[in-house]
Amino acid sequence: MDTPHKPHFIRPCTRIWLALMILTCTTFAIGETGWSGTAVMLTVLGTAVIKVEMVANYFMGLRRTRWLWRGLVLGWLILVSGLITIAYLMTVK
């Protein structure tokens, strides 16, 4: 994250930041449409998972640490989003 500061060079973290903003706007847009259903839920939740992974790996710098620390966050994320999905699917049937 600390490549030397050269002018008119967009840092990686800035690109990540932009991506996060865009993904948030898409989630908001989906929310505004008021659609519901499994497909919509999976997209929204998937977006959240991607965003969390980006924050954890790039912003928090876990990208350059041992797999233990990244695995903990990733494992937690998969468990939580998995259970949320299961809970959601329970209501769809």
Next chain:
Amino acid sequence: MSETFTKAMARNIFYGGAVFFFLLFLGLTFDTMQQLPGRDHRENITDSVVRGKHLWETNNCIGCHTLLGEGAYFAPELGNVYARRGGPFIKAWIAAQPTGSPGRRQMPNFNLNDQQLDDLVAFFKWTGEINTAKWPPNIEG
């Protein structure tokens, strides 16, 4: 990056975490205090109920019974005894103690006069009306 795990940071997290969660606990307590009047019908606390609670305490009934599930597990739950047995039965039962049947658990006689028994029943009646989120599971308590 130096692999640091400093005692100073651990100490800060201890103090920060403790204060943080105690404040959250106070916040929840404040909200509970707002909600309680609607759940415990405190307006029904008559002098008789107050005297009844005093009798419950000064005779250490909690030493054998549970009240709303808290106390000793030697004798029945009394949180819903008014609904289970009704006032007259409670008064008669207390006055008739101890049963004296050999080998059975015994309840002492507290020599309560009729007024005191009425107060105790009033306390049980009030306790039974507290909104305890549908606890106990059934009338047996």
Next chain:
Amino acid sequence: MINNTRTSHEIHATPPGDLAIWFFIYAELLAFGVFFVAYAFARANNVELFNESQQHLNRTSGAINTLVLITSSYFMVRAVAAIKQGLSNSCARWIAAAIGLGFVFLAIKIAEFNATFATGISLSTNTFYMFYLSLTLFHFMHVILGMVILAAIMVKALRGGYSAENHIGVETGASYWHMVDLLWIILFPLVYVIR
């Protein structure tokens, strides 16, 4: 390592910042994770109630808050990058910006809470509002705690307390702040969007 600055392509044994904060971060992730799952399964039991009550939420303010927190988190990344090059003042300015956005988040959140409480909704109104208020209030307090930490770091940075060689404190504060942002990134879609 001769100096302990983080060169870009090296795998480190521990994440940036003090390991103790990471114990706290994982504990908080666990606590929030359990709450998120509890929300999901509570929703599974009364879908109509959740969907109906969710309509009354102010999704716009939730979305803006997400953008605010992500940007504030980004500022902290820039603050860490600045201090790595020993630029204490620039680092302090980035932290100040992050705290500024923190206040924006709090302001929006307080406005949202006032609107909700004004309609007489409380923790005991129904299960959805209990979860909505508990999760957002719990997170709200974490934002305040995070800002206190960032303020402490900013003051130290202004006094030149950090350098290219030694800036563990900044990374610790940044990690905690990223966690606060990360939790909101899940909380927003879960509570405001998914129906």
Next chain:
Amino acid sequence: MQYQSQAVAKPYFIAAIGLFVGQIIFGLIMGYQYVVGDFLFPEIPFNVARMVHTNLLIVWLLFGFMGATHYLIPEEAETELFSPKLGLITFWVFLVAGALTIVGYLMVPYATLAAMTGNDLLPTMGREFLEQPLITKVGIVIVVLTFLFNISMTVLKGRKTSISLVLLVGLWGLAIFFLFSFYNPSNLVLDKYFWWWTVHLWVEGVWELILGAMLAFVLIKVTGVDREVIEKWLYVIIAMTLITGIIGTGHHYFWIGTPEYWQWFGSVFSALEPIPFFMMTVFAFNMVNRRRREHPNKAATLWALGTGVMAFLGAGVWGFLHTLAPVNFFTHGTQVTAAHGHMAFYGAYVMVNLAMISYAMPMLRGRTANSGAAQTLEMWSFWLMTVSIVFITLFLTAAGILQVWLQRMGDTPMGFMAAQDQIMIFYWLREITGFVFLLGLVMYIWSFFCKKGEAQTAA
């Protein structure tokens, strides 16, 4: 024993073990009353025996904590006690107040005791664990405040280590939360709400700080591991304790009239409460494995390791067993609660006190450790007491589950006494195991007087 004033701890430890024996005797009386209902009736009705049993437990644990503090603070602060005399005065006042209270419980009916001791002035009696008369409660406050003054002044004039600071936070917290025992509103729901501020915030809050500090001290002395490492982990563990324990109070606010959101907060946070106990066990074993010296007192090491494991099992696992609201709905107020109570109190607080006594007593008598034979005897007592508590807990858990099945499930639930008759077998088994526990305790005491083998005075 590096400082003369550490000798003040000796009477506290002796009194602690003495009261411990009393507690177990009344435990056995109650255990027998469960199966033969009219045993010792009306001389000692069940409620009196229970008061003596629970009050002796809490008082002997407090004596143990105060003894441990008087022993470790001078060593931690590297200075003599502020006033050893005050330490002894506090001891005698507390012992006499405690003894009078127990005698009062036994000699007069409770209602008469209440009338005699001015309970009408400020009614605080008749609540579980807080049955002491008003004058005793005021006496306890005075004793604890003088004790805290004495200890705090010692730390102020000496070296301030994390262990002594954590211990002080724990002790001051203990004193502050005891004040809630004076608040007894006529509204039962408010009464219970703040009653838990004394009971829960003691045993799942500040007492765990005291437990952590004592265990850390014993581990430093027994393993010789660097103080910095141990204190670092101590802070992380007690941080987790308060983070989960404070809101964990919610698992007592499910069914007493408080709003229903407590069922979510109480379940979630108390489900996390076993984590600090698990970390304490990993921490204890880790420190012993990385020990840098072979301390001759093997028994103290065993007690320290046992504390971690049994605290995790009793308070952690058995606590989690019935802490989630949907489960607690059925097990609340049954023998499952009693099972958790026994193993949690023994595993967390009895064992850490015995670890401290087992470590400090030889030092107070001028030797580093007892003889090999004495230690073997002590280890036998460790296994006897620990295994018997495990069995008591298993029997009560089985009794509790059967009680729930008979009395609270299905559409033809049994009455309380009918259900009790069906689980009598478990009460018999529990009573027998209780005698095994007493045997273990007697062996523990005997191990301090065992003459065989020469005491080790290795530094």
